[in-house]
Every structure is written in structure tokens, then in C-alpha cells.
Amino acid sequence: MKDSGTEERILEAAKEVFMMYGLYGARMQDIADKANINKALLHYYFRNKEKLFDAVFDGALSKYFEQMTIFGETSLPIEQRIYTYIDGMFEFLSEYPQMSMFIIKEISINPELFHQKVASMKIYKGPTLIPALMESMNKKEIPEIDPLVFLLNLHSLCTYPFLASPIFKTIVAKSKLEWKDENHLKIKHSVKEFVAFRLQKTLN
Amino acid sequence: MKDSGTEERILEAAKEVFMMYGLYGARMQDIADKANINKALLHYYFRNKEKLFDAVFDGALSKYFEQMTIFGETSLPIEQRIYTYIDGMFEFLSEYPQMSMFIIKEISINPELFHQKVASMKIYKGPTLIPALMESMNKKEIPEIDPLVFLLNLHSLCTYPFLASPIFKTIVAKSKLEWKDENHLKIKHSVKEFVAFRLQKTLN
DNA sequence: TTGCGGTTTAACCATATGGTTAAACTATTT
């Protein structure tokens, strides 16, 4: 029977390489090397590059959408739910810092394929951010905001720091300011602050 | 003499292909095709792939840094200067929507090379955002904020919408909301709003 | 017209790359 998690090792290696170099840039040999096997075995488990890529990409995509769609805890006030949403995004992005970049890049290269995949994905049915925002706006709990634009702003504030961390570290190094990786906490707090100010609410 | 802007056509084509696929993913043949020449001529103008890539990347990098560093108009109030900065970023990013992604990706693949390039770049000496923020904070014109984190937040709000536009269009299409490309104006306004609320200032 | 320098091309070359094949190995069953 299938030995010692070879398939998992392959998927792990493939994830790393594809996320770094994309579908075109990735080399099957690199993946095989990272997984400590040879190319033939790679093709034994995943018939070809596209199949392997699909496995990686599908996994990433569903994980990403799952994270980005859920907006739970209907009972709490809207700002609390948003703070929790922010916590969730930072946790997710800390674990998979390259994933948003990966998905964005591959989609921009091949939008058609992506539309198919999303269309065939099971649609999340639970509570989502935009309807919740609209409801709160109707109840005059928060100022008038285009909910879609707000969602985009929110994602910007959460996602970009992870995307840009390599560039930002350098910009910072050039000036004489310091930058530490633990600053995620600080950034997360600043995002909540931004949201609090914007929604005229308090933190906590 | 060098004919009919061949070199420019090559650089333009190379920019497109490298920005889309990165150094590894890009194919010299694709670049040659896009420039309507053959590979040999490509190598005649730029000895090899790395040289061509460098030309493209250096151009992108200096343009990017130039845009992101300048923070002019010392006489105006700080929030006005930031609004102008936002205008500048949106203008720049509209013209080169793929550039931030390109730079970020290549840097994350090869950080060492990047450090070299930045180190050898001429350092911009004019007024910059962070000192201006600190000065305004000292004068109690704006609330206490970590200026570096604020800069990051600001860049997040401006840059991410361009990065994520392919993914965001799809997310939006999945729900039954609309999304138009002209929304840049709307988004830009929302960024200024965010900043205004955060700094306790008015718009205009 | 010829010669000259820069430009462009067709034809190559060596290697990298995705993919295949057949044999070898290994654990389990009979």
C-alpha cells in the first residue's frame, strides 16, 4: 500500500514550488527534489504537471475562499464581528503568507480556468460580511458606506502587509527605522483601529 | 543606425512577459514574438535573459521607488499632502497595474539581488512621508500613530485593489453585485475617507 | 559602384524539461 506519505510529501513540495514560481515557472525536477523522489515517481502519483498543479491550486483556492467568506457570530455587534474577521484573516495569512499572491497571480494569467473552478465550487451559505454591513447600515448602527468597497478596503489592510513584506522590509532598512516580523500584532491592531475610526466605533 | 525603435519594442514586450510570468516563467521566444522579431535579434540587443530582465526590472524598480518616495508640497497641511500622495499612487498604479506584483514577486524569489539593487540606487533626498507625519504628530495636528505602520496601511489601501482586481471581480461576480473597472475613483475616494477618519480630519 | 558598419535572419547547438517505459523492489496474500 502507499508508503510513508509520499503523496503528501509531493503535495507539500509542489505547493512550495508552485507558490514560488507559478505554473509556468515551476520545474517538475525541483518538486521531485524537494520531495526526495525522482520525476518518474512524481508522474506516477500525478499524471502530469497540470494535474499536480490543479491539486495544489484547488486546495489553496477552497481554503482561501472558505477563510474569506465566513463571517460568523450573528449575535454580536457588527464591529466585534469585523474584529473577529480580522483576527481570522491574520491567522490564516500568517500560516499561508504566499497563498493570496499565488492565487492572484495564477488567476491573472488564466482567468477563464478560474471562473470554471469557482463556478464549480460549493457556495458558502452562512452569514457573510456584505449583507451584515447592509443590515447594520439600515439600522443606522454605522455610517453609510458602500459595503463592497469597504470589504475591499478591509482585505487591502489585512492582505497587503503579507504580500509586501519582502519589499517593505527593504524600504524600511533603507531608512534607518526598524522592522520586526512580530509586527503582525501591531499591524493587526492598526487595522482594527482604522476600522473603528471609520465606523465611528470603539475598540473592544 | 539602430532601426525603427526595435530596442523599445523589445523592452515593451519584455516588460509584458516578465511582469506576467516572472524571470523563470518568461520565455525568450514569447518576448521575441511579441516584439515581432526573432530570438537571435533579441540576443543581439540584450546578450541574454538576465541582462534583458535586469533592464526591465531596474526600470520598474526605479519608477516604483520614485513614485512611492516623493511626498512633496511642504507648505500644505499634512492631510492635503496625503490626499495628493494618494492621487499620485492611483495614477501610477492605473498606468502600471502589474508593477507592484512583479516587484514583490521577484524580490521574494531573490531578496539578495534586490538588496544590491536598492543599495546602489540613488537615494531620494526630498521630503518623505514618515518625517512629515512625525512632525505633524509633534505639533499635535494629528493623533498619535506609528508612522511606519500608517505608511503600510496607506500603501495597503492603495495598492491591493490593483493587485487583487482579478480575484475581486470574480468574488463579486459570484455574489450578485456589480463591479466596474471605473470604480478606481470610488475606491480612491474611500481610501481618502479612511485616512480622513483615521486622522480626524475632513476631506477637502 | 564599392566598401563599411550596424542590423536582421535562418540554421544550428547543447542542455533543460515534461513525460514514458520496463524493470526492480517490497510488502502482503496464498
Place this chain on the structure above:
DNA sequence: AAATAGTTTAACCATATGGTTAAACCGCAA
């Protein structure tokens, strides 16, 4: 021990890819 089925490997193969070469082309000065 032999048969069986899944797993792994070395050796290949065809094509793609970065890069080179030598010849052809082209405008222009002598």
C-alpha cells in the same frame, strides 16, 4: 515459496528553450 499488486527507480525520448554562428541585408560615405 510463489504469486500478486502496489511502489520506486534508472534509462530513455521528444520537444522546448536559451543561446550561437555565419551569412544576408541595408543605408550611406568614399
